[in-house]
Amino acid sequence: MKILVTGGAGFIGSNFVHYTLRHRPECKLTVLDALTYAGSRESLAAAGNRVELVVGRIEDSVLVDRLVAAHDIIVHFAAESHNDNSISNPLPFVTTNVVGTFTLLEAVRKHGRRLHHVSTDEVFGDLELDDPERFRETTPYNPSSPYSATKAGSDLLVKAWVRTFKVNATISNCSNNYGPYQHIEKFIPRQITNVLAGRKPRLYGEGKNVRDWIHVDDHNAAVWAILERGQPGAYYMIGADGEQNNKAVIGLILELMGKAPDWYDHVNDRPGHDLRYAIDAAKLRRELGWTPRYTTFRDGLAATIGWYRDNAAWWKPLKEAVEAKYAKQGQ
Secondary structure (H helix, E strand, O other): OEEEEEOOOOHHHHHHHHHHHHHOOOOEEEEEEOOOOOOOHHHHHHHHHHEEEEEOOOOOHHHHHHHHHOOOEEEEOOOOOOHHHHHHOOHHHHHHHHHHHHHHHHHHHHHOOEEEEEEEHHHHOOEOOOOOOOEOOOOOOOOOOHHHHHHHHHHHHHHHHHHHHOOOEEEEEEOOEEOOOOOOOOHHHHHHHHHHOOOOOEEEOOOOOEEEOEEHHHHHHHHHHHHHHOOOOOEEEEOOOOEEEHHHHHHHHHHHOOOOOOOOEEEOOOOOOOOEOOEOOHHHHHHHOOOOOOOOHHHHHHHHHHHHHHOHHHHHHHHHHHHHHHHHOOO
16 A cells, blocks of 8 residues: 655654554655654654655645645645734635645546544634533534634645545544654643753643644544544544643643653633634544543653653753743743
């Protein structure tokens, strides 16, 4: 089986590559990645020559057409994905997330290939902190940032191509991921690497914002469940019941890393910071039999801290530039 992984040198995509090599070694993998700041060859180094890396952009129609024609399945991770960056410059998000997904869909339609489109729970907007509701497959879209708006647009393109052109595609909307190879601008790896570098973690605002955390390996196990057992045209929510507010996350990081519970600094909150995300993955569990390996956030976070501690050579070259950028934003 030949699989094309778009965005396969980024955080979730590179972990999908490593997960597949461990659990589906018979698969032949090709990665298409633009190697922007969030993707790197180093994230694929452990794969050696078992993966072909093609450096290029998802909106390059000639390149995408050639690659799609040569593969059986396309798993589409490629996306601009950081909310803060989408607020400062939305254009790359429109180009990659909307135009790129359109380009891929046209190639998939032309060559009759199988597509899985990886998306986010942020397309649904946010929930009140005291609301018992969670996002489900029937939840209306209500994006609140340039990032989530462009991901919502890409989802709707896939749904339209399934209905209009009978493209063989599935969609998954996943909650917030954490784990190895995540760029250290993101919340959890930023705090972990701060502690490892002797800096205090940074808590945005009051830290009340809630995210539904899932380890990236559990996410990718769910993607494989969808590839193997999912219904054509269906979409699935992926989450591991990992709701934690940001203050609690920092508290657990400090505890696991042997620091005092108050050893952190408050910084400016993000403009328009969504309050709460929460996923109901009942359909995925019921229909496809998926369950997460990391049944507690604590266990997954401890494993993640261990990875960053053991792989300082991967993140240290990035650290000063990331912190300088946040300092300009008062964060």
